[in-house]
Amino acid sequence: MKRLPEPELMVEPEQVSAYAEADFEEPHSNFINLLKKYCSKASEARSVLDLGCGPGDVTFKFADAFPKATIDAVDGSKEMLEFAKNILGDIPELRGRINYTHSMIHDYKSTKEYDLIYSNSLLHHLMDPMVLWNKIYEISSEETKIFVMDLLRPETIGEAKKLKELYVSNEPEILQRDFYNSLLAAFEVDEVREQLSQAGLSKLEVKQISDRHLIVFG
Numbered sequence: 038m039k040r041l042p043e044p045e046l047m048v049e050p051e052q053v054s055a056y057a058e059a060d061f062e063e064p065h066s067n068f069i070n071l072l073k074k075y076c077s078k079a080s081e082a083r084s085v086l087d088l089g090c091g092p093g094d095v096t097f098k099f100a101d102a103f104p105k106a107t108i109d110a111v112d113g114s115k116e117m118l119e120f121a122k123n124i125l126g127d128i129p130e131l132r133g134r135i136n137y138t139h140s141m142i143h144d145y146k147s148t149k150e151y152d153l154i155y156s157n158s159l160l161h162h163l164m165d166p167m168v169l170w171n172k173i174y175e176i177s178s179e180e181t182k183i184f185v186m187d188l189l190r191p192e193t194i195g196e197a198k199k200l201k202e203l204y205v206s207n208e209p210e211i212l213q214r215d216f217y218n219s220l221l222a223a224f225e226v227d228e229v230r231e232q233l234s235q236a237g238l239s240k241l242e243v244k245q246i247s248d249r250h251l252i253v254f255g
């Protein structure tokens with residue numbers, strides 16, 4: 038099935054609040070567990086970058102799991118960052134460890150050397166996926182660990198409909214729409230391998246880890 042891109046930024050008020058208020062406990066905890074498994078040195082990371090942080094749930098879970106880390110969290114949606122900042126305001130123990138930046142990924146500049154760069158569910162939003170891989174190449178060093186998780190594009194529309202039915206049929210209509218559109222906008226494993234090769238990141242590994250997710254790590 039051909040890729041059908043979706044809008045990059047999540048800025049519609051109804052869309053943002055549905056996403057921010059959804060229960061992502063299971064998938065986001067799974068993200069942290071997979072990061073621990075595939076990035077064995079994550080617990081040593083002090084300086085960390087979260088690309089496409091959205092309303093912040095993954096960032097909070099990361100900060101909670103890795104108490105020595107300070108996290109720069111970047112998103113191009115002011116609406117998403119408002120949610121993240123409001124929630125952070127209610128968690129005093131995490132204040133000072135998470136710094137938000139409102140920026141598009143390709144515009145983000147940093148002079149820091151990150152120990153770990155991670156991203157969840159950003160790649161499929163990008164019109165041009167090379168924006169993510171080129172940015173990672175630009176700001177990482179030989180020592181930087183990378184962990185990216187994203188959706189995997191199903192082979193057919195029928196398969197995408199089945200996954201929507203299986204995983205989000207009890208969610209609000211807008212989340213069901215976004216999940217379906219995101220599946221159609223996602224990439225296949227071979228496409229991601231080709232992107233990594235173009236970006237000079239062939240050392241990173243790509244692995245399908247469920248019927249709808251892939252990870253990139255190394």
Ligand SMILES: C[S@@+](CC[C@H](N)C(=O)[O-])C[C@H]1O[C@@H](n2cnc3c(N)ncnc32)[C@H](O)[C@@H]1O
Pocket residue numbers: 045046047048088089090091092093094095111112113114117140141142143156157158159162163
């Ligand atoms: C599906 S959400 C994922 C949020 C978060 N990582 C999570 O797992 O809950 C994707 C986020 O990426 C942001 N985004 C998409 N394209 C972007 C770009 N080019 N630059 C910056 N942020 C972008 C969107 O605004 C949105 O907040």
